[in-house]
Amino acid sequence: MKLVAYIRVSTAGQVSDGYGLSVQEKAVRAWAKAHGHKIVHMVREEGVSGAKDAVDRPGLSEALLMIQEKTAEGLLIPRLDRLARAVTVQEATLMYVWRHGGNVFTADAGEVLADDPDDPMRTAMREMAGVFAGLERRMIVKRMRDGRAAKAAAGKKAVGAYAYGTHGQGEGRDRDAAPNPAETAARARILELRAAGTSYRGIAEQLDTEGLKPRRAAKWSAMVVRSICQKAELT
Incomplete structure (x- = not known):
């Protein structure tokens, strides 16, 4: 199957989990090769929050357009939270791909199966994973904000670059x-x-x-x- 691969890092995500673009690219290429798929295009998006809608993410919009125009048959991502860290964005993106006849795959878990009215648990489990991905993102932001506040209260440098010297x-x-x-x-x-x-x-x-x-x-x-x-x- 011809796939468009989408990899993404945000500033917070890159620092917190070390899951950079090179690691993600290696993961999707290895998965595609192991499962007999061909990556026809690799979309890299750097410094872009997973909470943004696809319309505000040029890279993701590019990948979805390839699905719509049938130049790619499916979307491959390293894992679901690279697609989105907001469950609403995640679900809207998945529905868009499925609506245009595409498949979605993750390098860590394989195919993300489309919704089945006879298996509501499938949808619920996927949505819960999206909710916890969003929670993780917000907790990271809160820890960073609390850390800066604590440093400032202690009279230490909390934000910005260090002065020359x-x-x-x-x-x-x-x-x-x-x-x-x-x-x-x-x-x-x-x-x-x-x-x-x-x-x-x-x-x-x-x-x-x-x-x-x-x-x-x-x-x-x-x-x-x-x-x-x-x-x-x-x-």
Whole structure:
């Protein structure tokens, strides 16, 4: 059977369960090969919540269109919660595929059988799995929010990137900003040059000459130097 494979990660999901796109792709390809199916297209959707409707997920819309246009005979996903983390979205998507004559398969459990009026338990069990997937997502969000609140209450850094010259140190709620030895010298040099009246552009050029590196870019820019100086003034 010709299948369109759909794999997805959201920011929270990727961090919490380690089930990244490469792992998902490996799973669906292995399942398709083992069961004699051909993946005609692989749809990857990154940073997209499973709570969104298909219309708000370009990748999922693309996969469903292939089912509708008969360029694929079925939809293959690593597991059901990659399709959706909201039971309403899950059920609407499954119904769409079945309505257009397609089949749905998951790499962890095989075919997701269409509803059967003589077997209402089949539908109920699938819907309950969807409900618990949604609950898991909301619990993850709540734990993250509670953790940030607890860190903020303890006077620790709770959100946002660490300022230049610092990095994260510690685990969980004990993680906080700490001096970054690789950046501390550069930050001190920036402030020294600025105090001497050097322009932001001049500081950037001097740092490059001295071999002091910015966090991400290959060379310093006046804008990055300016940002570091402004943040230093606020502390």
